[in-house]
Amino acid sequence: MIQRFAALVRLSALCLATVLLAALAPPRALADAPPARTVSGWLPYWDQEGAYQDALRHAAQLHTVSPFWYRAAASDRIEGHPGAGDARVIDGLHAAGIKVVPTVMETMKPGELAAILTDPAARATHVETLLGVVRARTYDGLDIDYESIAPTGDAAYVAVRAAYAAFATQLCAKLRELGKTCVLTVSPQTARTGRVWDYPALGRAADKVRVMGYDLHWRGGDPGPLATPQWYEEIMRRATALIPAAKLEMGLPAYGWDWVPGGTTRHVTWKEAEALRAAKGVPYQLDPVSQTPHFTYEEGDSVRQVWYQDATGVAADLPVLRRYGIRDTALWALNFEDPGLWPVLARV
Structure with a gap:
């Protein structure tokens, strides 16, 4: 009888341990879950179907x-690029569980946006005009990308800085x-930069x-990497000292x-850069400091330099983001990228 009781105790303990281990183990569904949406x-409207797919x-x-x-053209006028508001794209993204937050950019002449x-009064009109855009479709919000104020000179930048902050506060609240x-x-x-x-x-x-984490070297300057880990640092x-990390996305x-x-500097996507490198028979190489791919080739009497970004370059930058608690990234732009970038981004 005592032996049978002891066996029952051992069996009960074993069952309890099994239950506890099962409770502590991650559910299979979670273990097999896809990467987090980060x-x-x-x-880009000029490659709408490719980017959508x-x-x-x-x-x-x-x-x-x-x-x-x-594109914001005036305080009371927002213009659509080709394909703007395409219901098939909006509905398809929503069906895939993706929010649709269209970008409003501007290319106004110097001083126009600041004015x-x-x-x-003009600022209030502009806010209402933007709200009209978001109400016109089943959008989930707006992305405001107003860059012409960035180089505002010393005499005006303090006023423009305060005015943009007031505009953003009003629009975001609405x-x-x-x-x-x-x-x-x-x-x-x-x-x-960025004052x-x-x-x-x-x-x-x-x-x-x-935060647009690109164009450390840009079309108007000297050749070089678009980003480096040191710059990201x-x-x-x-x-992160000024904005909560949870609100930041690194572009x-x-x-x-x-x-x-x-001569003329040309924009190239990753796909175009790699196709050009292959066509010219140039070996793949990385800059040792930025871990960014680059190459040179001859065109007529000129020697051209190409610097671009791929999965290897981004992987070199991600430890900086992790160190500062940044999980969210923003890609410029869809259908430009190295396909190997996606598994890298899953490790942010």
């Missing part, structure tokens, strides 16, 4: 797509009343602040520039 991506292929990682659909923002997301896209703030953005005010106003140190490049001394 990526947003811009959808790219988004659907990677829907498990994308939480938001921002079609590059609108709108610093005039309270969007939130409608249950919509407010995204603000800004240039990096470093010791030499026109009031990061603390924008961080309080927005749901997400996208400076950007993230400043940004990553999926493109590059093709420079020639004294």
Whole structure:
């Protein structure tokens, strides 16, 4: 009898241990779950179908797509690019579980946007005009990408900085009343750049602040990498000191520039850069500092330099983001990228 009782005790203990282990073990569904949705991506209107299909292929990682659909032309006028508001794209992204937050950009002449923002009446009109865009479709919010104020000179930048912050605060509050997301896209703030953005005010106003982490070297300057880990370190140190990390998205490049001394600089996607490298028979090589791919080739009497970004280059930058608690990234742009980038982004 005692032996039978002892056996029952041992059996009960074994069953209890099994139950406890099962409770502590991760559910199979979670263990087999796809990567978390930590990526947003811009959808270029000039490659709308290709970018749309790219988004659907990677829907498990994308939480938001921002079609590059609108341009602010005046305080009371927003113009659509070709394909703007395409219901098939909106509905297809929604069916894949992706939010649709279109981008409104602007290419106004110097001073025009600043004049709108610093005039309270014009600013209020502009906010209402933008709200008309988000009400016109089943959008989930707006992404504001206003860049012409970035180089504002010394005499005016303090006023323009305050005016943009006031505009963002008003717009984001109105969007939130409608249950919509407010995204603000800004240039990096470093010791030499980005002073026109009031990061603390924008961080309080927005749901997400996208920092354009590209064009360290750009079409108007000398050849070089679009980003480096050292540059990202400076950007993230400043940004996370002023904006909660959970609100930040780091914009990553999926493109590059093709420079020639004294000539025209060309934009190239990763796909175009790799096709060009293969066509010229140039070996793949990485810059040892930035871990960015680059190559040179001859065209007529000129020697051109191409610097671009791929999965290897982005993988070199991600440890900086992890160190500062940044999980969300924004890709410029969908269907530009190295396919190997997606598993890399899953490790952010």
